[in-house]
Amino acid sequence: MQPSSWMNADLHCHSCVSDGTLTPEALAQRAKERGVELWALTDHDEIGGQQRAQEAALALGLAYLTGTEISVSFCGQTVHIVGLGFDADNAALAHGLAATRGGRRERALEMAEGLAQAGIHGSFEGALKYVGNPELISRTHFARYLVETGVCADTSEVFRRFLTEGKPGFVPHRWASLRDAVRWIDDAGGLAVIAHPARYRFTANEEHALFSEFKAHGGRGVEVVTGSHSAAEALRYAEVAQEYGLAASRGSDFHSPDESHTDLGALPELPSQLTPVWELLKNRIQQPR
Ligand code: AMP
Ligand code: MN
Ligand code: MN
Numbered sequence: 532m533q534p535s536s537w538m539n540a541d542l543h544c545h546s547c548v549s550d551g552t553l554t555p556e557a558l559a560q561r562a563k564e565r566g567v568e569l570w571a572l573t574d575h576d577e578i579g580g581q582q583r584a585q586e587a588a589l590a591l592g593l594a595y596l597t598g599t600e601i602s603v604s605f606c607g608q609t610v611h612i613v614g615l616g617f618d619a620d621n622a623a624l625a626h627g628l629a630a631t632r633g634g635r636r637e638r639a640l641e642m643a644e645g646l647a648q649a650g651i652h653g654s655f656e657g658a659l660k661y662v663g664n665p666e667l668i669s670r671t672h673f674a675r676y677l678v679e680t681g682v683c684a685d686t687s688e689v690f691r692r693f694l695t696e697g698k699p700g701f702v703p704h705r706w707a708s709l710r711d712a713v714r715w716i717d718d719a720g721g722l723a724v725i726a727h728p729a730r731y732r733f734t735a736n737e738e739h740a741l742f743s744e745f746k747a748h749g750g751r752g753v754e755v756v757t758g759s760h761s762a763a764e765a766l767r768y769a770e771v772a773q774e775y776g777l778a779a780s781r782g783s784d785f786h787s788p789d790e791s792h793t794d795l796g797a798l799p800e801l802p803s804q805l806t807p808v809w810e811l812l813k814n815r816i817q818q819p820r
């Protein structure tokens with residue numbers, strides 16, 4: 532399989548190694564069944580599932596790119612930077628991700644305290660039941676527990692009422708810097724991508740700072756088509772990609788069959804005027820034999 536400008540690439544999703552519910556193997560199977568031709572598993576701040584994902588993909592005849600999604604603090608918000616096609620054995624990247632993950636447990640304990648003050652008890656232990664990787668306790672795991680106990684009807688309601696800025700279970704956290712995240716990926720031979728840009732609440736100046744600093748640090752891509760963009764948002768970020776000279780990525784951000792609206796591979800095409808990230812990553816794609 533040679534990468535072409537149109538292909539069903541899905542370069543963003545999560546397994547139980549971060550806050551998804553499926554194993555890397557089950558995701559590979561699902562991606563294959565849903566027509567994905569080039570796949571990347573991008574767990575939050577973790578590459579512990581990469582070998583399993585790659586082996587499962589290649590065994591199914593599915594081309595694979597290594598992936599991760601790094602949490603970054605920028606202008607008072609959390610920005611996600613997806614890394615693709617890096618060397619998963621790179622030591623500096625592994626150290627950087629471990630440092631970024633560190634502190635999630637303490638943060639989770641503080642979140643549970645905040646929730647207890649709002650009358651919701653036992654949420655740390657409750658969230659842990661959903662955690663597949665003890666180093667990776669995420670707000671998503673708390674959300675699943677609050678749905679299980681009937682406090683909220685679904686995870687979006689949990690985030691709205693309890694887990695976002697100003698709400699009882701929200702604990703501000705210092706993640707990686709933009710510069711470090713982009714460099715870890717770049718120095719490991721990969722390509723850094725700004726994830727789901729329409730999700731942030733930046734002013735025009737802050738957004739300009741994000742894109743220009745990202746480029747200056749060596750960032751080369753932006754997600755244009757993702758499960759969290761509307762058609763209008765995809766068009767807007769297609770223009771932004773051209774304005775900043777960035778390649779375009781495409782990924783569902785699939786987490787769970789019960790929670791995600793966009794399934795693996797079920798995305799619109801990238802607008803045709805853009806350079807897909809996989810054209811810049813031809814040499815990094817693992818091909819099935
Ligand atoms: P954390 O890295 O622990 O701050 O958790 C971030 C994760 O929470 C994201 O990767 C999403 O999976 C999930 N998330 C964030 N906002 C929402 C939302 N409004 N509704 C559902 N899930 C969300
Ligand atoms: Mn997530
Ligand atoms: Mn994200």
Ligand code: MN
Nearest residue numbers: 543545600784
């Ligand atoms: Mn994601």
